[in-house]
Amino acid sequence: MGAVLDVASIIGAGGLENPIAGPTLQARFAAGLEVRVRSRDGCSMPITALLPDFANLLLGAADESAFTNALSSAVQALGFHFFAVAHHDLRDRDAPVGLEIHNYPEEWRASYAARQLGRSDPIRRASHVWACGFRWRDARDIVSFSSADDAILEDAQAFGIDEGFTMGVHVPGEARGSVSFATRVGMVFPERALLQAQGLGSAVFQVARMIFKTRPIVRREILTDRQLECVVWVGRGKSNWEIAQILGVTQETVKKHLQDACARYQLHNRTSLPLRALYEGSICFSDLFP
Template identity: 35%
Template sequence: MKATQDLESLELVLDKITQAVGCDYYAIGHHIDWGSGKPQAFRLLNYPEAWIEFYDRNGFFGKDFVHRASQRTQNPFLWREAAEFVEYSTNDERFLDLARQYGVDDGFTVPSNVPGEFHGSCTFATVPGRPLDEDGLVLARLIAPEVFAAARRLVGLAEVMECINSPLLTERQRECLIWMMAGKTDLETGIILGISHQTVRRHLNEAGRRLGALNRPLLAFLACRSGVISYPEVPCGAYTRNRA
């Protein structure tokens, strides 16, 4: 995988991998509108051309039940297990029926959600009448992260994330931001951290400048989107004053 020099050669490797795991189709990439010209994103797939055209024309990207489920978990799942992660509706049943009409029946998806990037996944699927191979799925589970990493490298995302992962905020700026996201005012945050509310405001303003946010809601969004803050870090419920 590391020897691949471009996306075309990676697709050749994917053809062989798909056969090895007992499947007919692969779909590796980000869940975005491919008509919007997003930079540094990728999509590699060999689904029937008619299905790809129908899928794109009707704007299913990021909305179909497989994409929705992969945005809610990092664990690999069979398509029939997607209802464990998202509400599965009659529209989803119709979507799957349509996929079968176009020649795509069952599948196995490995989510690939990297902080600071678009949601993504690695999927292997079969034609109608061909059951998924359990032994092949073990291999698919193991190799999917390597495939996704190779594609990220080839479109330059690995280098971008090296820059993103360098510290964007100071520890104090992060602390102020975390309490702001928990719904605390500057005064309350100052009490918690043992600093003045003016200092809290200054830290948040600087955090906004560094992340390119013009207001606090956008600051919170960008902080999570870039991986600077993770949702589990944001406290809920009562707090006690930090006397340190």
């Protein structure tokens, strides 16, 4: 039997308010027991049924505080305790950090940063090559683990972070990223909530990008279909003459298309065109490597 609560104490007249609070609910999660709520019409339902309300709060968040409060509530409704939304470290030490939002213990954050673990973190590495979310214990089946990798997860446990669930996110033109949810040491891992966690994680990353303006939306020039065709063939290593033969046009026509594309993107040479088109989302890697 789950803990049946009056949903009026969870959803106030003005919307969702402090949906997860108090030691009783946390104790239920820690013991792996189901937590249920009772709607105003008397129907009992699992607390995960409130996730649409949490999602609406996330989508409506106007600042970091509202975002983290809504995310914390949603994560706890799933049976997790910790969350992390982050772009991953770039090899360039001077590159912008990007997103870094979490509620991990400050001591763990400081230790992680001081040792620059973001560049070797096995969970992050696994998220780069896996198409959906995965439990941390399954990362060993995704990427090779070293003794140093095992030590990272053991160190996390020493700071109270136990098992987790991570999904990778990649937006062309940005550093790779991920969303992670984790349990505290002593809590039972919420196996039944992983599908909901997957859906929540995808939305969370996008909302965070919008709130923190990691990639402001601005009006950009759009290439014509013919210009994009030429750009794709440039990306495949073809010369103007070869592109002209492939498309059945003159070499001067190809040159004109590429010059116009450079002008629209404000570039000085054709070599940069495929990279810029990838960044803009006008083409994808499969266009260049069929």
